[in-house]
Amino acid sequence: MKRFLPTTLKTLWEKPSPGTIVDVHGWVRSLRKSKNVCFAMVSDGTCQQPIQVVTTPEQAQSLSYGASVKIQGKLEVSQKAALGKQQYELLAQKIDLYGTVNNDYPIQKKNLTTEFLRQHPHLRVRTAKQSDVFRLRSDTLEGLRSFLTKNDFIETNPPLLTSSDCEGAGEVFLVAPYPKKGNSTDSSEISNVDDQNSSFFGKPTFLTVSTQLHLEALALGMARVYTITPAFRAENSHTSRHLAEFWMLExxxxxxxxxxxxxxxVERLIKHLIQYLKQKGYHRDHWNHLMNEWHRISYTEAIDILKNSGKAALDPPAWGSDLSSEHERYLTDVYFRGPVFVTDYPTAIKPFYMKPSSKDTVAAMDLLVPQVGELVGGSLRKDIIAPEEVPKGLEWYSETLQQANTPHGGFGLGIERLLAFLEGDVTNVRETIPFPRSSGSIFA
Structure with missing residues (x-):
């Protein structure tokens, strides 16, 4: 049967057939021209390995760095295959030029800093490193879903618009129609947003910080549920770990x-993911030790470890305060040298829905990992909550727990932080998402 889509390099490399005529579509990543022969490395972004195209000087006249092309030719074993280099090459027979780049094209063939590429998010995907990260992102989501599907979880789609702040931190984005006075399109002439918001939905409405409460309602009818969805946090933070728009597995x-x-x-999920990615051909040296059993300590034990660290710069926290990023890194990078679960946090610093584990603590857990810090947060949920205990607007949540509730729990995992952890050398979450949004920065 005739293919309904052009063959990608990913498909070509899965079962290369030397001697066959193939069409390759892609972008020129590099170009070497000499007197008698020219070599172009062409990538279509579907896999890490580009293809070397061998052309005559006449054919190469139409080629330039960054150009988009369609090249028809014969696939042959490369003359350098025995040296462990390029295994196959394409002997060009016909070249069609789709488009070229301008003289001021910013993605030149040289070392480009991540800060520079971040200023060009619409073009940085054309670099080998950035496209590698985004392919890893795609396969990571696939790997997470494979574990959850295998264990009878059902993917659901809770709402992104909500009338409550699940975390209770107040760092939410208000949602409202875009009201205009007359025919003006000047955003400075928007009328009262709060009034517009309330009149449209009947109450103040926000972009979700977490879909957890809606997921709980779904779990109490389908037992095991999850979602992979964007979340939004109006947090005025400029650290390497925070975004205003990010993706969560909940x-x-x-x-x-x-x-x-x-x-x-949580531990089995991430270990399954690593094995899944290895089967896909990915490998990072720091993955090997992650297959060992992960450590588990209580929050109180964590405080004791930090107090006894002998590191004056750590500024050991008092019991009842949050762990800072420096505390998290000490636990993961220095003390345990690997992932560690911290459990049983003080009640006063955690949200209302968490189940008590003692008089002063709740059954909460954070997974801390090297370089990144907190990767996963979760808890066992309360069995029942009286209406007067829930924040205003969450009466429906209290009613849900009063109707044949069961013991239940859950967690949220940040996709961008997970990718930074998996990559190892990507220390800023802005490199793990195509178009990062953060305080003071929204490029397109």
Whole structure:
């Protein structure tokens, strides 16, 4: 049967057939011209390995760095295959030029800093490194879904518009129609946003910080549910770990009663993902030791470790305060040299929905990992919450728990932080998402 789409390099490399005539579509990544022969490296972005195209000087006259092309030719074993270099090459027979880049094209064939590329998010995907990261992102999402599907989780789609702040931190984006006075398109002439918001939805409405509460309702009818969805946080932060718009894997499970079950799911999920990515051909040296059993300590034990660290710069926290990024890095990078679950946090610093584990603590857990810090946060949820205990607007959540509730729990995992952790040398989450949004920065 005739292919309905052009063959990609990914498909070509899966089963190369020397001697066959193939069409290659892509962009010229590099170009070497000499008196008798020319070599062009062409990539279509579907895999890491480009293809070397061999042309005559006459054919190469139409080629330039960055150009988009269609090249028809014969696939042959490369003359340098025995040296362990390019295994195959394409002997060009016909070249069609789709487009060329301007003289001021910013993605030149030289070392470009991540800061420079971040100023050109619409073009940086054409670099080998950035396209590698985005392919890893795609396969990571696929790997997470494969584990969850295998374990009978159902993917759901909770709303992104909500009338409540799940985390209770107040760092939310207000949503409203774009009202204009007359025919003006000047944003400075928008009328009262709060009034418009309330009149459209009947109450103040926000972009979601977390879909957890809606997922809980779904879990209490389908047992195991998850979503991979964007979340939004109006946090005026410029660190390498924070974005205003980011993606989350959020999971809720009914019929679980212990923290060991919850942390076990998280650990198995990420270890499955690493094995899945290895089968896809990915490898990073720091993945190897991640297959060992991960550490588990209580928040109180973490405080004791930090107080006894002998590191004056750590400024050991008092019991009842949050762990800083410096504290997290000490635990993961210095003390344990690997991932560690921290459990049983003080009640006062955690949200209302978490189940008590003692008089002063709740059954909460964070997974801390090297370089990144907090990667996963979750908890066992309360079995029942009286209406007067929930924030205004969440009466429906209280009612949900009063109607045949079961022991349940869940967690959220930040996709961009996960990718930074997997990559190892990507230390800023802005490199793991195509068009990063953060305070003071929204390019397109």
């Amino acid at each position: 999971v809720e499970l009914a019929f679980i009663e212990t923290m060991d079950t919850l942390t076990g799911v």
